[in-house]
Amino acid sequence: MKKSLNIRVYGRVQGVFFRLAAKEKALEMDLAGMAQNEADGSVRLEVEGEEAALAAFIEWCRHGSEVAWVKRMEVDEGEVRGAQDFIIR
Numbered sequence: 840m841k842k843s844l845n846i847r848v849y850g851r852v853q854g855v856f857f858r859l860a861a862k863e864k865a866l867e868m869d870l871a872g873m874a875q876n877e878a879d880g881s882v883r884l885e886v887e888g889e890e891a892a893l894a895a896f897i898e899w900c901r902h903g904s905e906v907a908w909v910k911r912m913e914v915d916e917g918e919v920r921g922a923q924d925f926i927i928r
Contacts, residue, residue, distance in 0.1 A: 843917035844893055846884040847877075848900055850910035857882050860904035862925045868892040871922035887922050 848857070858874040861884060865872060870888035877883050886896060903909050 840890070841887055841919050842890050842893055843872075843885065843887045843919045844897070845915045845917040846886065846897065846900060847881050847913040848884065848903065848909055849881045849912070851906075851908040852882045852903060853880055855906040856904045857907045858927045860907075861900070862927055864899050865896060865925045868896055870896055871925055873922070873926045873928055875928040885917060885922075886925075887917075887919055 853876050858876065861874045861882070865886060865888075868888065870886050870892055872884060872886040875883045884900070886893060888896075897912075897914060900912060901909055
């Protein structure tokens with residue numbers, strides 16, 4: 840069953856290819872959604888897919904791209920919207 844998560848990642852996550860790496864990892868895991876930089880320096884992710892893949896994606900987000908430094912994360916369940924791709928905003 841598909842689920843949706845809203846993830847907010849804080850730390851050094853802008854300007855370190857976090858969004859691009861998240862897109863590549865999400866597509867590798869057959870997840871869809873989006874990644875967006877926020878004004879407060881965080882990255883917001885909306886991700887949809889199977890529960891096991893979402894759990895693995897959350898684990899990946901705890902470290903992110905090679906040069907990212909994740910200080911903390913917030914994860915909330917979201918509404919499944921039927922996303923078909925993963926976009927970077």
